[in-house]
Amino acid sequence: MSARVPRVLAVAGTDPTGGAGQHADLKSIAAMGGYGMSAVTAVVVQNTLGVRSVHVPPAEVLTAQLEAVSDDVVVDAVKIGMLGSVPVIEAVARWLAQHRLPVVVLDPVMVATSGGRLLEPDAEDALRAVLGLADLVTPNLQELAVLAGEDPAPSWTAALAQGHRVARTHDVLVLVKGGHLAGDRTPDALVGPGSPEPLVALDGARVPTANSHGTGCSLSSALATLQVRHGDWPTSLRIAREWLRGALAEADGLEVGGGSGPVHHFHHVQDALASWGTAPERFSEELWADSAGVRRQIEELEFVRRLGDGRLAPEPFLAYLDQDLQYLEHYGRALAQLAARAPDEASRRFFAAGSLSCTETEAQLHRARLRQAGRERPAAAGPTTRRYTAFLLAATAAEPYPVGLAAVLPCYWVYAEVGRHLQGLAEAAGHAEHPYADWLATYADEGFQEATRTARRLLDEAAREASPALRERMREAFLEACALERDFFAAPLEPPLAGTAAGPGGQGRAGAGAAGRLPRVGAIE
């Protein structure tokens, strides 16, 4: 199967109401993933009620259009619809003979469903004579009879036999279409010049609609487009039929015209369109705004105020570091789980590097600092530490990847923001000898800022692909993690805040520590 976009040329007449002819062709080509082009054979004044008049430009104008296209563009497939008159048929036949095109589908348009003639009676012989230039011919039952030079087939079995005679005489593949059969079935079958047995025969219940204007045009151009992709007519037919049946089923909703209206060519992308525009440009911006209240609460915490202006006693700082060390162990695991589930190599590397950094770099720094202060043995993990780490491990292991990503983001982003705030407090305090100056300095680490930006970008990418429901779960996880960040910072000095508390104050883990914790996550990346 080819991945490139098929370039498909429709050689057809017009329909100003957009349901048939080259307008239907262009829509169908695009609906099947192709790039549509069109050369006009006839200007048809028509609507859903009927054909009012037909105006055929000189054949040289059509030849000039065809040459303008093929002089410039590689044409992967051609769909030929209404030709109308002998000079037009001859012009197209000449052009086809000069340009051996990979896929040629000929829909031998003769009479519109609404009744108007679209092929002059004296042009029928000329049309029969060019059938062999096509790979596939797609007549309806009446057109098939004309091509065979016989009466219309009285039954589906008779139609298949008639299709086989046309295929053999002109050495061409024929799609025998049952749209005009009486009854509630609409079979289609591909019949080749060899065996009278169809290559493929598909059947289905008739879609109950009176709006089937342009179905023949739509089917033939969809087939031309799909054949470029798949190179297999039965496969192309299966896909085109399924799509066309959906287009017929949604046709009544279009409400175009008072006669036999058009089908809904783009019925299959309506759901996708409905979700467009609901994803914000940057979902992270929305989350940031939602978390403003919690971030303000963090800035007002006693622990944060004292750490910033340097009044924090050594003991709660060490208790905080101790809890942060234990937090890091699990955070590293959560990042490893995210790495395992990340959708691409770049994000896998990012989270794997972050995880490695937690265990190898951050944890070592914490341990060294605690050892310096004479704290060799870690304290037990406090309730807030346990609650936060359990949440992260569950979110990254059991929730969809975007939810896990939203859960770990505050540890980068909120933490970086708290760092900025702490540095502001330290500068305002004007300490010559700030006891935590080296710790606070690590917040400014460019690697950490970079890692925060990367994590945010990954979240925005995941949000763009996510359904509205999944984005809501991402939001919940992000806000939950923000509240846990707050509780973590609160724990060394204050009782946890109501509603999110882990237990009586002071014994929770000391906040998500400054310097050591994340700065070097980014530095490694």
Ligand SMILES: Nc1ncnc2c1ncn2[C@@H]1O[C@H](COP(=O)(O)OP(=O)(O)O)[C@@H](O)[C@H]1O
């Ligand atoms: N009401 C319907 N329900 C399902 N398929 C239909 C219906 N009407 C037409 N088709 C399908 O549309 C395609 C065009 O068929 P047909 O109506 O026979 O040709 P044309 O539009 O050239 O007259 C065929 O695949 C046919 O099976």
Ligand SMILES: Cc1ncc(COP(=O)(O)O)c(N)n1
């Ligand atoms: C320019 C043009 N080409 C083809 C058809 C046939 O379509 P249908 O048989 O569905 O009316 C048409 N009405 N107009």
